[in-house]
Amino acid sequence: MASSAVASNITPFINQKDVGLSAFSSQSCFLIQNSRRRISKKIVSVMAPQQSERKPSTTGSKIFARASEKPQLGPGENVWVNVDILMTHDVWGREKIVIIPEHYIFTSDERANRNVDILRDFCTEQNIKYFYDIKDLSNFKANPDYKGVCHVALAQEGHCRPGEVLLGTDSHTCTAGAFGQFATGIGITDAGFVLGAGKILLKVPPTLRFVMDGEMPNYLLAKDLILQIIGEVSVSGATYKSMEFVGSTVESLTMEERMTLCNMAIEAGGKNGIVPADSTTHKYLADKTSLPYEPVYSDDKARFLSEYRFDVSKLEPLVAKPHSPDNRALARECKDVKIDRVYIGSCTGGKTEDFLAAAEVFLASGKKVKVPTFLVPATQKVWMDLYSLPVPGSGGKTCSQIFEEAGCDTPASPSCGACLGGPRDTYARMNEAQVCVSTTNRNFPGRMGHKEGQIYLASPYTAAASALTGFVTDPREFLQ
Amino acid sequence: MAASSALSNPTFTSSPTRHHHHHSLCPLSSIKLPNSSKQPFKPLISHPPPPCHQPQRATATATPTTSTSSTTSFHGLCYVVGDNIDTDQIIPAEYLTLVPSKPDEYKKLGSYALIGLPSSHQTRFIDPGESTSKYSILIAGDNFGCGSSREHAPVALGAAGVAAVVAESYARIFFRNSVATGEVYPLESEVRVCEECKTGDVVTIELGESRLVNHTTGKEYVMKPIGDAGPVIEAGGIFAYARKTGMIPLQSS
Numbered sequence: 001m002a003s004s005a006v007a008s009n010i011t012p013f014i015n016q017k018d019v020g021l022s023a024f025s026s027q028s029c030f031l032i033q034n035s036r037r038r039i040s041k042k043i044v045s046v047m048a049p050q051q052s053e054r055k056p057s058t059t060g061s062k063i064f065a066r067a068s069e070k071p072q073l074g075p076g077e078n079v080w081v082n083v084d085i086l087m088t089h090d091v092w093g094r095e096k097i098v099i100i101p102e103h104y105i106f107t108s109d110e111r112a113n114r115n116v117d118i119l120r121d122f123c124t125e126q127n128i129k130y131f132y133d134i135k136d137l138s139n140f141k142a143n144p145d146y147k148g149v150c151h152v153a154l155a156q157e158g159h160c161r162p163g164e165v166l167l168g169t170d171s172h173t174c175t176a177g178a179f180g181q182f183a184t185g186i187g188i189t190d191a192g193f194v195l196g197a198g199k200i201l202l203k204v205p206p207t208l209r210f211v212m213d214g215e216m217p218n219y220l221l222a223k224d225l226i227l228q229i230i231g232e233v234s235v236s237g238a239t240y241k242s243m244e245f246v247g248s249t250v251e252s253l254t255m256e257e258r259m260t261l262c263n264m265a266i267e268a269g270g271k272n273g274i275v276p277a278d279s280t281t282h283k284y285l286a287d288k289t290s291l292p293y294e295p296v297y298s299d300d301k302a303r304f305l306s307e308y309r310f311d312v313s314k315l316e317p318l319v320a321k322p323h324s325p326d327n328r329a330l331a332r333e334c335k336d337v338k339i340d341r342v343y344i345g346s347c348t349g350g351k352t353e354d355f356l357a358a359a360e361v362f363l364a365s366g367k368k369v370k371v372p373t374f375l376v377p378a379t380q381k382v383w384m385d386l387y388s389l390p391v392p393g394s395g396g397k398t399c400s401q402i403f404e405e406a407g408c409d410t411p412a413s414p415s416c417g418a419c420l421g422g423p424r425d426t427y428a429r430m431n432e433a434q435v436c437v438s439t440t441n442r443n444f445p446g447r448m449g450h451k452e453g454q455i456y457l458a459s460p461y462t463a464a465a466s467a468l469t470g471f472v473t474d475p476r477e478f479l480q
Numbered sequence: 481m482a483a484s485s486a487l488s489n490p491t492f493t494s495s496p497t498r499h500h501h502h503h504s505l506c507p508l509s510s511i512k513l514p515n516s517s518k519q520p521f522k523p524l525i526s527h528p529p530p531p532c533h534q535p536q537r538a539t540a541t542a543t544p545t546t547s548t549s550s551t552t553s554f555h556g557l558c559y560v561v562g563d564n565i566d567t568d569q570i571i572p573a574e575y576l577t578l579v580p581s582k583p584d585e586y587k588k589l590g591s592y593a594l595i596g597l598p599s600s601h602q603t604r605f606i607d608p609g610e611s612t613s614k615y616s617i618l619i620a621g622d623n624f625g626c627g628s629s630r631e632h633a634p635v636a637l638g639a640a641g642v643a644a645v646v647a648e649s650y651a652r653i654f655f656r657n658s659v660a661t662g663e664v665y666p667l668e669s670e671v672r673v674c675e676e677c678k679t680g681d682v683v684t685i686e687l688g689e690s691r692l693v694n695h696t697t698g699k700e701y702v703m704k705p706i707g708d709a710g711p712v713i714e715a716g717g718i719f720a721y722a723r724k725t726g727m728i729p730l731q732s733s
Contacts, residue, residue, distance in 0.1 A: 111577030187631040187657035236623035
């Protein structure tokens with residue numbers, strides 16, 4: 001047990017360990033308490049699990065148990081966890097570190113550009129293998145290594161693997177949970193510690209289980225599912241907890257859709273989101289990684305804090321109204337909301353399939369958009385897909401052609417773009433108080449720039465439908 | 481950053497390893513600190529609270545305070561916000577290009593603390609033209625610091641002069657970042673103090689006793705003990721703490 005293993009190493013400072021443990025709701029303090037013993041990366045012998053005593057446990061507990069070399073863990077335990085991958089774009093094993101610049105890239109802001117220079121110096125000095133650099137800002141295609149949005153790039157480059165522990169200095173690191181791994185966001189100081197020690201102190205989270213069954217209607221996307229969930233539990237409903245997404249509907253989702261689902265776990269306050277690995281996962285990874293991995297699954301009788309069940313066939317397209325991701329409403333009930341612009345992009349809604357979905361709606365309509373419609377592919381690969389993949393049912397047209405015919409803006413250079421506002425000259429930043437339907441993940445005041453801006457979070461289907469009418473629109477208006 | 485207006489705290493000095501923070505730590509002129517800046521230190525009042533409001537100081541048999549100096553306290557004006565204050569409101573994304581390890585940028589970051597609060601907050605956290613706040617204690621509702629993981633959030637608050645936040649609950653990444661950077665004490669209240677305090681109330685936090693006193697209303701509140709996070713924050717964050725306690729080598733100067 002973690003706590004008893006620590007007891008022998010108490011420093012003179014902290015002799016009221018139990019008082020500290022129970023009264024202190026975060027795990028950070030124990031980071032220091034244990035480090036004297038744990039800072040070395042030597043692998044200690046793994047205790048063989050005692051089968052007769054082993055209790056059923058959740059995926060999260062099992063990943064932690066393996067990463068902390070313990071037979072078994074329960075929620076609430078504070079343990080040192082070996083980290084498999086650390087992703088960062090803010091600046092142990094050189095191949096375990098992945099550095100992906102993507103915030104504030106295409107800007108003339110000197111400080112933003114300075115950030116990338118600092119990263120480059122560090123990577124050169126430390127001989128970091130995976131640094132997806134960008135130097136030529138005027139032409140993203142001239143940078144062979146540049147990828148774009150970190151969470152999408154991580155997946156596309158094969159850095160996400162089932163059963164592993166992945167940390168990132170971005171709150172949407174939870175996206176990688178789609179691959180059946182534990183993935184969560186941390187701050188840069190915590191990351192600095194991981195860089196040096198290869199480990200981090202984490203508290204084993206209890207798990208909320210979300211069971212989604214039923215056939216996915218053709219007008220719904222994973223974004224609608226997660227908006228449903230966040231509306232259900234609220235923006236703090238999953239704080240410090242793991243969110244496990246299971247059920248026949250989830251099993252039918254593609255990897256990108258699973259990424260959308262897990263991406264917004266943080267919006268419910270979740271520590272992480274997780275979808276069990278299956279054949280879909282293995283197929284996706286087959287051509288992307290050659291590293292071995294071992295998936296982990298919750299036991300049948302594992303205990304969950306709460307279980308929520310959804311019959312997906314009964315759900316309808318949703319939006320999250322200003323100014324909170326849990327301000328859930330039916331898209332059709334917001335049809336009188338006049339909008340000024342539509343934004344399709346970000347790790348949440350700027351992947352290849354997100355754009356294919358938007359294209360599907362434009363194709364079905366055949367009309368032009370009524371408001372400026374900004375398209376920001378998440379990565380280089382997504383950008384290329386827009387210009388090369390044929391859209392089903394279009395007679396061989398690409399997304400880019402369909403977007404052009406619909407009067408959308410030309411797809412922009414891949415990055416996080418205006419999802420989080422950024423420097424003033426960021427493409428599609430909201431510099432006036434406008435109403436925007438967006439496929440992004442947050443709509444807090446000022447999120448995309450202007451403090452009085454109103455952001456309606458929605459799926460790519462809903463965003464495209466809204467662009468066509470100039471009002472918040474349920475995509476069933478176009479998708480039969 | 482978390483500063484102490486303690487009556488006396490001989491162990492609390494500006495450690496040379498605390499290279500991130502270059503501003504005055506304490507208004508008491510008796511404590512000389514190497515990095516005291518010239519900026520006028522507004523937030524903390526250097527005299528103890530008026531006697532008539534002074535609650536009886538708890539005796540040694542009260543909540544054990546082995547992990548934090550029992551004389552650490554913060555005293556000043558409080559600024560009250562509600563639930564779900566996300567990090568975009570604490571420090572909007574456009575300011576994140578400021579690098580906190582550079583003293584002038586650290587100060588600039590502080591000047592933007594809570595600038596993202598909508599105009600419904602008529603009393604602003606920082607007066608126009610100022611770079612620090614007159615409020616040294618922030619009082620909040622649920623889920624404080626939700627949203628993005630930006631470490632600039634607790635850093636901006638600390639740079640603005642906030643010593644401690646007293647919230648009903650925190651988003652986990654913000655909580656971790658507060659401790660890791662040592663910039664502010666993320667304290668948790670047992671009740672909704674954000675509904676009982678008003679911006680501008682004079683408050684005292686007795687850290688060792690986990691007590692919040694509102695002198696303006698005369699009410700007192702129990703908080704959850706900061707526990708082992710206390711020494712980490714007091715040292716100036718996890719790296720400073722690790723060096724101070726010999727867990728990692730001291731920086732060669």
